[in-house]
Amino acid sequence: MTGPTITGWGRTPVSTGRLTQPTSVEQVAEALAGASSRGVIARGLGRSYGDPAQNAGGTVLDMTAMQGITAFDPESGVVTALAGTSLGDLMRWLIPEGWFVPVTPGTRHVTVGGAIANDIHGKNHHSAGSWGRHVTAMTLVTPANGIVTVAPDSDPDLFWATIGGIGLTGIIVDATFRMHRISTSTILADTDKTPDAQSVMDLMTTGDADYEYSVAWIDLSSTGSKLGRSVLDRGRFAEVDELDGDARHDPLAYDARELLKVPITAPRGLLNPLTVRAFNEAWFRKAPKRHHRRNLTIPAYFHPLDMLGNWNRGYGPAGLLQWQIIVPFGAEETMHRVISELAATQVASVVNVLKRFGPANPGFLSFPREGWTLSVDLAADVTRAGPVLDRLDRWVIEAGGRHYLAKDSRMRPETFAAGYPRLDEFRAVRDRVDPEHVLRNDLARRLEMV
């Protein structure tokens, strides 16, 4: 077939599908009914790095035209939004009313549907869990049962298969979820610089409970005495009386703008071990050793990358990928081995993040669980990274860990299956609502889920 070339945020792998933009539930149902053997998948804002929101040879439903809020209770903060609504719009509309999204990833350009399908987590996972915990109901169109409303107590299996189910259990049309009450749009942030990974992990273990939000940036390009040095950023929303005089007049002000776009695809080799090291060095030096009670805006604290539009082009024509894993508490030794191996092999790039997760939710394929998560950026033309990551994959699996599907574009089917022991339960639910496997994406093909 001929159609647009579709990729994830990493701009790799590439496939071609039929892209349509439904504007109603009826059109969604028609797309499922008229599917070819190559099937159908929903797509949000395409912010997953790999291939879950594309479907080679089949149909891709761009859900972003179905957007907006259909119900909102200003008392409880419970909102119903169409699945194509972006978290950025929710923020724009509801922050002035004193409500923040319950969970935000490192970009606000994701949809409610994408947030559910990857059960996204943010800097508050240790205090608030992932996105699925805040959802009270959703409307799905499924191949076998048509339009259904699911809630944790009505059809818990379908509900928890859909949370983190990468779009394979139905097309989400809308969702109802609880927003998070805030009195100001200012974050009170504390920054602590630490010399190595163990000290940042110690700080998080002892201190994360005092903060709503916590995440560490970790340098994966320095070795020796600088190995694993980190900058820990933690914070919470300020109360009105904690603001400066001027800011108190408009405590919920919110202004999110893109400062510039990366206009063209960067040349090959712009990010090489030398420039990566220089960037990491600058970042680490820039951070104060200890700087507490800084006032930051929501975009500056949560979405600094969004200030640079389509920054993914900065990685050159081959694109980029991410590798995000978790190891459970008790497997710290594995995390240290992973960190030193990444530093020794110099495959990682600039945006590398370490975080401590709280308890898991019942999502069958939900990624977060108690433990340590590490997220690493890589340029895809560094093909020597392939064997390095294969080796690290084995360590992660041996330690009882797993990989985040929203970031993956290269793991092996057996690695995926080993990390997600509830895959068979997921399959059973999927087979009930989609016996003919109409819902398909390239990720499911690659990981042998269909």
Added chain:
Amino acid sequence: MRDAFGAVQSVLVLGGTSEIARVTVAKMVRDGHTSRVILGVRRPDEMADAIAEIERVGATDVSAVAFDALDPEAHVAMIDGLFGEGRDIDVVILAFGVLGDQETFESDPVAAAQAASTNYAGAVSAGLAAARGLRAQGHGSLVVLSSVAGERARRSNFVYGSSKAGLDAFAQGLGDSLVGSGVDVLIVRPGFVHSKMTAGMDPAPMSTTPDVVADAIIDGLAHRRRIVWVPGPLRFVFSGMRHLPTPLWRRVSADA
């Protein structure tokens, strides 16, 4: 599906006993985790050892199917059938071919036509059928083993050379027809390769090995290239050779 580094999960080789293909597949399996390999060969029941060897380096699903370049009806049905099973094939390699002997061909035109049918017509039907399957699938690559012999016909092997020239032109056009389909065609133009095809022959200058050709194929796939020459500098040699005056070309090509 291919992954972000271009590694291939499943491959179909037409001409599965080719030495170049054998080395390529072994590398794909060993280094790129290719798990599914289908070998299209004239005698599938004689493939037990070859299959065991590919499994030994790590593939989990290896099989042999009947493929004869000279039987287009049967091979088109076979290729359609494979794609119709609903399991994706990431890469199809056209590796079959016969070199033959120019002197024999000149005294046996029927044998010459058969070689041309194998190298050219067989690739036309197999290539079109594979392209149709890949196109419907929305992704994939077709690798075509062309040859520098097709760049400019030479006295000593122009039957073979002309069949490769036809194949090369076909592959270029097929690649153009697939623009926008998610599928691409990789044309491989090796010089003299030490394989069973050339066993006992005097190597031409800049001769190479199946191992080097295999690396070039894998690298070309990963970078989605359109044409690769093996070894690489042959590209420049032939851009010169193409423009040599005929008398001079006759001399140069007779010596090489």
